[in-house]
Amino acid sequence: MDAIRKQATRLREQVAKQQQAVFKQFGGGGYGGSDSVVTDEAELQQHQKLEKLYISTRAGKHFQRDIVRGVEGYIVTGSKQVEIGTKLSEDSRKYGVENTCTSGSTLSKAALGCARARSQMEKERGNLLKSLGTQVAEPLRAMVMGAPLEDARHLAQRYDRMRQEAEAQAIEVSKRQVKLRESGGNPDIASKLEAAETKLQELKSNMSILGKEAAVAMAAVEAQQQRLTLQRLIAMVEAERTYHQRVLQILDQLEGEMVSERQRIEASPNPTMDNSMPPPPSYEEVNGVFASQTYDGSTDSMGYFLGEVVHSYQAESDVELTLSVGDYVVVRKVSNNGWAEGECKGKAGWFPFGYIERRERVLASKVAEVF
Numbered sequence: 001m002d003a004i005r006k007q008a009t010r011l012r013e014q015v016a017k018q019q020q021a022v023f024k025q026f027g028g029g030g031y032g033g034s035d036s037v038v039t040d041e042a043e044l045q046q047h048q049k050l051e052k053l054y055i056s057t058r059a060g061k062h063f064q065r066d067i068v069r070g071v072e073g074y075i076v077t078g079s080k081q082v083e084i085g086t087k088l089s090e091d092s093r094k095y096g097v098e099n100t101c102t103s104g105s106t107l108s109k110a111a112l113g114c115a116r117a118r119s120q121m122e123k124e125r126g127n128l129l130k131s132l133g134t135q136v137a138e139p140l141r142a143m144v145m146g147a148p149l150e151d152a153r154h155l156a157q158r159y160d161r162m163r164q165e166a167e168a169q170a171i172e173v174s175k176r177q178v179k180l181r182e183s184g185g186n187p188d189i190a191s192k193l194e195a196a197e198t199k200l201q202e203l204k205s206n207m208s209i210l211g212k213e214a215a216v217a218m219a220a221v222e223a224q225q226q227r228l229t230l231q232r233l234i235a236m237v238e239a240e241r242t243y244h245q246r247v248l249q250i251l252d253q254l255e256g257e258m259v260s261e262r263q264r265i266e267a268s269p270n271p272t273m274d275n276s277m278p279p280p281p282s283y284e285e286v287n288g289v290f291a292s293q294t295y296d297g298s299t300d301s302m303g304y305f306l307g308e309v310v311h312s313y314q315a316e317s318d319v320e321l322t323l324s325v326g327d328y329v330v331v332r333k334v335s336n337n338g339w340a341e342g343e344c345k346g347k348a349g350w351f352p353f354g355y356i357e358r359r360e361r362v363l364a365s366k367v368a369e370v371f
Contacts, residue, residue, distance in 0.1 A: 043204070046211040047163060053218035054156050060225035061149060064140045067232070071137040078129045082122045089118035101326055106265060110258055117254040121247050128243040135235045143228055152217035159207065159214045166203040172196050307331050307342070307356035321349030329356055 096112035099105065143149065176193040183189050309327040313320075321344060323329065329351070333341040340353035 040204075043163075043208065043211070046208070046215065049215055050156050050159060050211065050218065053215065053222055054153070057149065057153070057218060057222050057225060060222065060229065061144055064144050064225070064229055067229070068137050068141050068144065071132050071236070075129045075133055075137075078125060082125050082129070085118055085122040085125070089115045089122065092118065105326065106261060109261060113254055113257050117250050120250050124243055124246045124250075128239055131239040132236060135239065136232045139228065140232055143225065148217075148224070149221050152214065152221045155210065155214035155217050159210045162203060162207045162210060166200065166207055169196065169200045169203055173200050305331050306359045307340075308359045309344075309355060310357050311355045313351050313355050315349060315351075319350055321347060321351045323351055323355060328359070331356070331358075 092111045093115035096108045096110075096115060099108040099111070101107060173193065173196045176189065176196050180186065180189045180193050307329045309323040309325055309329065311323075312325050313323040315322040321329075321342065323344065327344050329342040329344040331340050331342040334353055335341070335350075338353055339350045340356070341350050342348065
């Protein structure tokens with residue numbers, strides 16, 4: 001289209017030069033006054049206005065098309081990021097659920113928190129991509145391909161062709177005026193000149209009407225282009241702003257949870273052993289073979305239960321049991337002096353009861369480690 005318009009402009013310039021040469025040769029007599037298409041000020045302003053509108057709407061159309069292509073590319077890339085982020089979320093959740101670390105569950109909790117946050121962020125990203133598609137790309141694409149713009153441009157092109165035809169007819173009138181002078185008033189030539197002038201007037205009249213219609217249509221399209229494009233740009237900015245705000249909230253919450261967990265771990269030292277705490281009872285005393293001289297050796301009849309080690313303990317005698325954070329212990333007896341007896345990893349012995357926490361459930365992978 002640009003090449004055609006450039007060619008039409010060159011032809012128009014050539015016609016104008018020929019017309020000016022004819023006017024100069026014959027002293028500007030006859031045609032060349034107010035009837036001249038080139039020197040008609042109103043028509044020239046109309047033509048210049050249409051030229052500006054055509055250029056403006058063409059640039060607006062190209063900008064809208066560039067936005068659509070950019071958004072479509074962003075959606076394709078974003079969809080791939082959603083896919084990768086979702087996979088990362090699933091991997092983090094799987095580790096958090098199936099973690100078999102023997103030194104504690106802190107990392108498992110962090111992994112589950114990251115999995116939850118990542119899942120929420122990818123959901124927000126999906127909402128953003130959907131908004132960009134429905135609120136930005138689709139409306140702009142519809143206008144780029146829509147009828148109003150094409151209809152207005154067709155009117156402008158028809159006006160341009162009619163203007164070129166009028167310029168050519170003006171030259172034809174000038175030629176016939178010259179022939180009439182040379183023939184000394186030949187009736188046949190005079191009749192043809194009159195017909196040519198009539199046709200020129202009709203072209204000018206039609207061209208004026210068509211030019212006004214084209215200008216109105218192009219101005220309406222230009223205004224719609226400017227308004228719609230601005231609205232879609234605002235919608236794009238608002239969608240991205242909302243997305244980033246929600247992601248920031250998710251990350252703030254996740255960071256708060258992780259920092260709180262870290263502070264809890266750092267602020268909870270291992271419980272100190274009471275120096276006055278008696279040594280663990282022997283199995284004979286607990287089982288009633290003989291009574292202890294220092295205490296009655298009674299035990300709590302809580303029954304067997306599972307406990308998770310929350311503080312490490314290093315055995316100091318053969319009857320004690322070494323514990324590591326994260327271990328699971330089958331607690332079989334709890335003494336009234338602060339000791340408990342149980343089995344962990346195939347070994348049995350006594351340990352401070354305050355070093356474990358009771359658990360109602362345990363991962364299947366941990367059960368094998370208990371016995």
